[in-house]
Amino acid sequence: MTETNPYNAVMIEREDLNEALAVFKIKLGGGHAFEFSPGQFTTLGLIDPDAPPANPNSPASRRRRGPKLIRRAYSIASSPKIKSHLEFYVVRVDEGKFTDLLWKLKPGDPIFMDPKIKGTFVLDDIPDGKDLVMVGTGTGVGPFWSMLNTYQRAGKWRRLVLLEGCRYVRDLGYYDRVMKVAAEDESIVYLPTVTREPGDALWAGLRGRVHGILEPEKFKQLSGISLDPKRCHVLLCGSPQMIDEACENLSKLGFVTKDREHPDGNLHFERYW
Ligand SMILES: Cc1cc2nc3c(=O)[nH]c(=O)nc-3n(C[C@H](O)[C@H](O)[C@H](O)COP(=O)(O)OP(=O)(O)OC[C@H]3O[C@@H](n4cnc5c(N)ncnc54)[C@H](O)[C@@H]3O)c2cc1C
Numbered sequence: 083m084t085e086t087n088p089y090n091a092v093m094i095e096r097e098d099l100n101e102a103l104a105v106f107k108i109k110l111g112g113g114h115a116f117e118f119s120p121g122q123f124t125t126l127g128l129i130d131p132d133a134p135p136a137n138p139n140s141p142a143s144r145r146r147r148g149p150k151l152i153r154r155a156y157s158i159a160s161s162p163k164i165k166s167h168l169e170f171y172v173v174r175v176d177e178g179k180f181t182d183l184l185w186k187l188k189p190g191d192p193i194f195m196d197p198k199i200k201g202t203f204v205l206d207d208i209p210d211g212k213d214l215v216m217v218g219t220g221t222g223v224g225p226f227w228s229m230l231n232t233y234q235r236a237g238k239w240r241r242l243v244l245l246e247g248c249r250y251v252r253d254l255g256y257y258d259r260v261m262k263v264a265a266e267d268e269s270i271v272y273l274p275t276v277t278r279e280p281g282d283a284l285w286a287g288l289r290g291r292v293h294g295i296l297e298p299e300k301f302k303q304l305s306g307i308s309l310d311p312k313r314c315h316v317l318l319c320g321s322p323q324m325i326d327e328a329c330e331n332l333s334k335l336g337f338v339t340k341d342r343e344h345p346d347g348n349l350h351f352e353r354y355w
């Protein structure tokens with residue numbers, strides 16, 4: 083990274099799961115190792131090809147060092163046990179400014195990655211031994227994969243239910259990985275659900291938006307645990323509309339959003355937009 087080169091990292095690998103969904107592995111230059119808690123995020127940046135060149139007569143432009151970056155936040159999907167690089171689970175948004183550029187990258191291409199990791203969407207303050215209900219839509223499952231992978235068999239939860247809502251079966255990017263972990267560990271229940279898969283498809287699993295599965299009776303029947311605010315913490319990640327609706331429904335059951343006024347709250351969320 084210099085005055086004219088804003089890049090400090092390299093995309094070392096990409097795994098394309100379908101044409102609009104990929105896992106990117108990014109390594110920071112200089113052998114920097116990351117310390118972070120599962121659930122946190124960082125910022126990726128790529129040079130904005132549409133930005134006008136720096137104008138020495140404009141104060142705003144003079145403040146800018148080098149080319150202008152487009153920056154976006156991404157949750158870390160890998161475990162902090164992996165020191166060499168970070169993984170990000172990303173969907174290519176239609177006509178998305180940053181993801182269009184990201185999709186053009188090949189392994190070995192440079193990128194900006196903020197070494198400062200941020201975010202409070204973590205399990206650190208949740209007492210051990212609770213039931214954890216993780217609800218993700220689309221790529222919102224990424225930080226849950228980091229949590230699951232890191233804390234599995236560490237006594238962090240009594241039971242863990244991961245509820246993942248996607249449009250199509252092909253969008254369940256971590257399906258095989260989560261199924262394998264859930265098959266090996268009876269404390270984990272994985273409930274993937276799809277909303278747009280054609281009815282004649284070879285999918286015998288759940289269908290419909292996550293809210294239907296968060297209905298208390300249905301949830302108990304599918305997961306074996308009760309949505310009981312005394313024993314449960316619920317974590318929501320992805321679509322802000324999903325989060326708003328889930329918070330409204332869960333608050334009627336007695337769940338309380340964790341915030342400054344309610345540091346012991348049992349409802350946690352990360353909005354992606
Ligand atoms: C804390 C945080 C963590 C995030 N982590 C991730 C992540 O791990 N993976 C990821 O794919 N995105 C993540 N995002 C979203 C990401 O920052 C970008 O907004 C997204 O990649 C779109 O950027 P863009 O410039 O291509 O599209 P833009 O031109 O910025 O278009 C944004 C629009 O795209 C839609 N959109 C944005 N993100 C998503 C998404 N993830 N799924 C569905 N629709 C979306 C919304 O309608 C939004 O208004 C995160 C956002 C935040 C705030």
Ligand SMILES: NC(=O)c1ccc[n+]([C@@H]2O[C@H](COP(=O)([O-])OP(=O)(O)OC[C@H]3O[C@@H](n4cnc5c(N)ncnc54)[C@H](OP(=O)(O)O)[C@@H]3O)[C@@H](O)[C@H]2O)c1
Binds near residue numbers: 102247249291293
């Ligand atoms: N998924 C693809 O096949 C695909 C392909 C190319 C490009 N893209 C682009 O990628 C972007 C994101 O797509 P995405 O599928 O990852 O994310 P998404 O649109 O957030 O959808 C993910 C899941 O969340 C559900 N959902 C949406 N709003 C909800 C709410 N209020 N409550 C509960 N569930 C809710 C969706 O159900 P519904 O189906 O009912 O909305 C879907 O099952 C879009 O811009 C899309 O155009 C997607």
